[in-house]
Amino acid sequence: MADNQYLSNPTSVNLDTADPRDVICYMNRSDQTYSGSLGVHVSAIFVVFFVSTTFTFFPVVATNVPKIKIPLYVYLFARYFGAGVIIATAFIHLLDPAYDEIGPVTCVGMTGGWAQFSWPPAIAMASAMLVFLLDFGAERYVEKKYGFMHGSTGGQQPGGAKHASMDAAMLTYSMSHRPSGIANHHQSHQFLHSGDQDGTAPDRLETKRHDDVEATSIDIEKEHAAETSFKQQIAAFLILEFGVIFHSVIIGLTLGTAGDEFGTLYPVVVFHQTFEGLGIGARLSAIGFPRRVRWMPWVLCAVYGLTTPISIAIGLGVRHTYNPGSDTASIVSGVLDATSAGILLFTGFVELLARDFLFNPDRTHDDKQLAFMVCSVMLGAGIMALLGDLRNRAVEKQHADFYLRQMGISPASPAMAAIKLGKMLQRRRYDRVAWTTALYAIEMRGVGVSRV
Structure with missing residues (x-):
């Protein structure tokens, strides 16, 4: 050599x-070129925590607190803007940096076994295929346990299953904003009482018993349908959050150890966490949680809100020893970025877009609303792509300044x-x-x- x-x-x-x-x-x-005011770096912990937590909790609070009334189009914007954010994050904020860290024209990518193959797309593909297998396996398990076939039409599903498979966002939104229903127990009692007066009570009673049995059976099937829908949706969401959290850890470490480029990265990360948190919260709010796990959405929101601030704090703790340009740091961040990219690509296109726009039998037929939903997706992707460009410029400036100093x-x-x-x-x-x-x-x- x-x-x-x-x-x-x-x-x-x-x-x-x-x-x-x-x-x-x-x-x-x-090299490790940490500089700048420690106070400003510490402030990033609290600012990022505030925006991440606030915008993640907002959709969940809005759909779970009946007193909070939000317009339908505001809810749809948050939901589909977030889908665009997730997809752009996979391409621009994860897959592209993975190429810069372990790609073919990097120091790591030209060393040993890393030089034998283009690893970023291979790792992303492997993680996407793994998510597919996990998703498919989870659906088959739920189908076998509850006895329902995935994708059945309304006539083939048990009573209420089609209702349970309705677009979760619209179902959750409508349930959280409708007035209380009127129970039909009084009507049944009144019907039975009138039968006593005309002498047809025994026949009516027998008919009512039969109807009650049918109603009970339908209620059980509805519960099974709701349980199936919940398990499938929460499995998909947990995979999504898993990929996002990987990314959040890398973001936090990068900001915590940032030197001269901190001034540019700081606002980029704040906006990034704001939009990504909005997308995570909107997707979480669309899941109908059973009563026994009503605590789960709040915990999942808190986990996302805390991940990046904790990572920033860790980055500050190791700011004088952690070298983001070392081979070890490049390999770890490159593998995590590529893995997260594959997870978010599968989740974004299959779980978020395909199931809402292509395979949802209850999708709206209102062209105006559909156009609004599609434009929200494009806007989310476009803004995150712009933030990615600003981030890349900041990183390139840091490297270029290092070369000048050398x-x-x-x-x-x-x-x-x-x-x-x-x-x-x-x-x-x-x-x-x-x-x-x-x-x-x-x-x-x-x-x-x-x-x-």
């Missing part, structure tokens, strides 16, 4: 003899840096890979330099 002195002195790199891996590792290398150029003075870099290039003091990156750093700061 070529001489590795470039790790401390980039002037020693000779592109004619250097191993390509050495050059890539130099490009990917970073070359003895102050990132704080772009104009002087451009002049100094131009002179260095004329004397060929640095290889083209290193100075092209430094040039990019200067151009990011608004100073154009002609490439030589």
Whole structure:
């Protein structure tokens, strides 16, 4: 392997003899450059906790507290905007960073077994297939236990099963905003009493008993249908939250250990957690929880709200020893990002979009409402993609500034840096890979330099 002195002195790199891996590792290398006010970093713990928790709890509170009245379109916006957020998170905030951490053109990706295959898409595919098997296995278990076939039509299902398979969001919304129903016990009693007067009570009584047996049977079938629907929905949601929590841990560690790029990452993470929390809460509020587990949605919301702040606190604790550019950190975050991407891709397209738009027999036929739902999905995906671009620019700026410092150029003075870099290039003091990156750093700061 070529001489590795470039790790401390980039002037020693000779592109004619250097191993390509050495050059890539130099490009990917970073040091621990934590800086900034500790107080501002600590404030991020509380701000992120507040926005994550508030926006996650809001849809759950709105659908479980009858006194809170929210318009239908507000609820639909939260639900489908969140679906777009989840899908964009998988592509932009997880799969793309995984390529930067363990992809083919990274230091890790050109080392040992990592160089034998493009691992980010393989890991994402494996996690998506695993989620499919878990989801399919869970549905088959519930079907066998309760004796129902998945996807049966209304005439084949037991009484009430079709009602239980109704779009959960609309069912939950309507149940939480309707007036109390009137029991029909009084009507039955009145009907029986009138039979006593006309002499037909025995026949009427027998008929009523038969009706009561049928009603009891239907009630049991409805309970089974509701239990089936709940188990399938909560299994899908837990898989979704599992993937999101992986991502939240990485976000928290990144923000807690951030250096110069903290000022850019901070607002990006706040908005990211806001939108993602809204999506998680909207999906959770659509599940009809049985009375025995009414506590579960509140706990699941709290888990999401606490994960990123706790990770930020951990990042602050190890800020002087944790090196996000090390091979170990890159491998761990890359594998977790790719795994979470596969989970969220399957969940986003299958559980969130396909089941709501393609395979839902109770989907609305109102074109205006459907258009609103689709536009909400697109808006959520678009905003999260924009946040991903801002995040990537912040990370690239951090790396570029690191390269400039390695070359003895102050990132704080772009104009002087451009002049100094131009002179260095004329004397060929640095290889083209290193100075092209430094040039990019200067151009990011608004100073154009002609490439030589």
